[in-house]
Amino acid sequence: MIIDRTKKPAEKGELNFSLPEIKRFSLKNGLNVIFVEKKNLPITQLLLFVNGGSKSDPVNKKGLAFLTSMLIDEGAGGLDALALDNEIELLGSILRCSANQDGFSVSMLTLSENFDRSLELFSMVVTGPHFNEGDFEREKKKQLTKIIQLQDDPEYIANTAFRKILFDKTPYQPPVIGFHETVENITVEDVRNFYANTFTVQNSTLIVVGNISQSELHKKLDLQLGGWKTGDGYKIDLPAIKKPERATYFVHKEGAAQSELRIGTISPGRKSPDFYARTIMNSILGGQFSSRINLNLREDKGFTYGAHSSFNFNRKAGSFVVSTGVESEHTEESVREIFKEFDGIKQKVLPEELEFSKSYLIKRYPSMFETYSQVAGNLSMLPLYDLPDNYFNTYIEKLRRVTLENVLDAARNTLRNENIVTVIVGDKKILNGQFSNYPEKIIKLDSAVILSPGSI
């Protein structure tokens, strides 16, 4: 058979996809539950989202939320850390606890046949962690040692410097893990109080995705979590985030094999009405492999293994950043090319770029609901960003409505020249040659300052 390979085969057939149906109910103590019944496998995923996180850390105890998340499964409900872990492993279940800027998540993945006991253990962790002195000392030492190790990681230094500059004097400024000095200050009483203030019914949302009926689930959850204590709703006042001033910072890393670049600025929060235009703008500029920045720095110049951009949202703030590691000797040229791309997208976006991005974002939507944890993770955006339940149903339509003009506006609003911060982490030997004609003053930072509390 002779076939014509010169033409790309057309897509065939209809793409029908129905979003999972989101159900909400609350337990007898008022705990909000978001539930999706998903039956293709004998699995259930539990995910508790608790508003809190490192934005609530006291100034002199940064790292408290992180330590709380490390400790919460180190003994609970009468089982010590080892006994608890032993039971979870025997069930073949997976428990994970973590903290970020805005909250905690406690998740458990379990086989349906072991759901009852897994839920019981999960509830013990959530409602009755021990916070023993001995466990506290051990996990605190682990956190302090981790902070020492992070000094080695150029990506961590770049991310931390960038965040400290962008979110100066706000609760979003410090890294979630905290600083050596501030973690030293934390006592076991601090952890107990922090837990008591944040882990409350009013402050939490439980997400369940699984092979179980709503009535059965409701009964079981009431039994295990319906007695969880209620408390005051947790409140934190976040100061307004100021736009940063344009500046270029350089951090010396002895013997660095590449330069880590972070270039960007702050942006409005997740609920800003131009979210969809920004999403498409980011996709064209640096949000996926075939984006302008990646094609330029990787596929044209070969300066990097990859360069990408993203919006990172917190509950009440956001940032936009281009991240890449580039060959040391092409550092200055890479910075210049990224700024060229900023200028470019503020001037012109082609209709085919807009169509490509819409097609990419819209058609891949079904694949965002494949695994149980993907579905649970998507659902957790509802309480995290305070989004309406019809968010998922309107997503595609809102992307479709974005116009070229909207994308240009999003680029112009995001990438204001006077607010762009550049952070370079590399070996200082590159500064004299390639940066000798750099049009801006370069502010040199000591990594010790970045990794200590306070402003830069």
Place this chain on the structure above:
Amino acid sequence: MKSILNIQYEKFKLKNNLDVVLYQDKTLPIVAVNIWYKVGSANEKPGKTGLAHLFEHMMFQGSQHVPKEMHFRYIQEAGGTLNGSTSIDRTNYYESVPKTALEMVLWLESDRMGFLLPALTQEKLDNQKGVVANERRQNYENQPYGLAWEKLFAALYPADYPYHWPTIGWMEDIQSYTLDDVRNFFETYYSPQNASLVIGGNFELNEAKELVEKYFGEIPNNTVVPELNVEFPELDETKKIIHKDNVQLPRIYLAWISDKLYGPDDAALDILSDVLTGTKNSRIYKSLMFDKQIAQDVSSFQYSAKLNGSFIIMSTPKPGVEIHTIREEIFTQIKSVIEDGITDEELQRSVNSFKSSYIYSLQNLNNLVDQINNYNCYLNEPNSFLYDIERYEKVTKEKVVEVADKYLNKNFVELNVVPK
């Protein structure tokens, strides 16, 4: 519950010997295409290491009917995801797309299987050599402890043994590839009889068969793939190497030569690893992290491959703790497993974790289809999930002790990464 692991599939060979497996699952409107080429860094020669991986990059640079950059763009435009990866034994390429785009994916994959060379240029090669050199800098040279693995394997295996060098290749080799190297590599290894194609997900069986025949059927099969003939390696002596790095804390790595993937001792070695370091209650973990609290982390694994495996244990001492203190404790715990055996509960905990992880792995179509291809290439039977789980269920306490004694009581390599 295990019945869901007994997957239904159809398997056939095209006239050019391309192996094809079809696995239908209509849960989501997604189809995944996964190709394994049975070539990895083990097939390279000293002086040209990293060629298999560089070649993987070249497969995304367009082919005769697909312009540069369009391979990615077409799949992304259709709402798909794609990538490839290179290991010591094989190179895989995979994409998952909305079911409406199956034909396009088969067109793209067949074009680069059959028609890559006409589109190959010096410019593309130079560009990707730069990209790969930067990949090496980013993922190895600029990472704390990033060069540990290549130091370890270079010491564990003789210089001409296929697992001696890293998959990414030595930097000076990466700079040395020529267009001829790339052409020869393609002509030797990238042919239908050296590949295995799995299509999984939402599609119609007859239509998929016709499309596979249409796009792959005409690709000629005219090469003989050279066999790798090596003897099971032995380490003549225990070696200790010191590597200085930009790190705050030292780290110890211990490596032994062990059984190959799906070999008779492979599953027991996986369980041994779990018993030693896999959970909070595991022997070494509990001792170093809970009882003595002298380590920041400890982990181990049975890294098994086609020719043989390597059993690795690694640990970072807490500040102020000497490496030799950690090493002594590791060996004390190994000795205790060998002399005193393990408990029913330790075995059960480990087997249960392996079993549930197989069920969890069915959630993601790309992973599932890649595992089917793994079974097809190594075991010649795509439906091997149950066989695989039974490997673990059949392991006894005595077997775990036996493999600990057999492999960990031999010569080994110790690597110490220490602060500069």
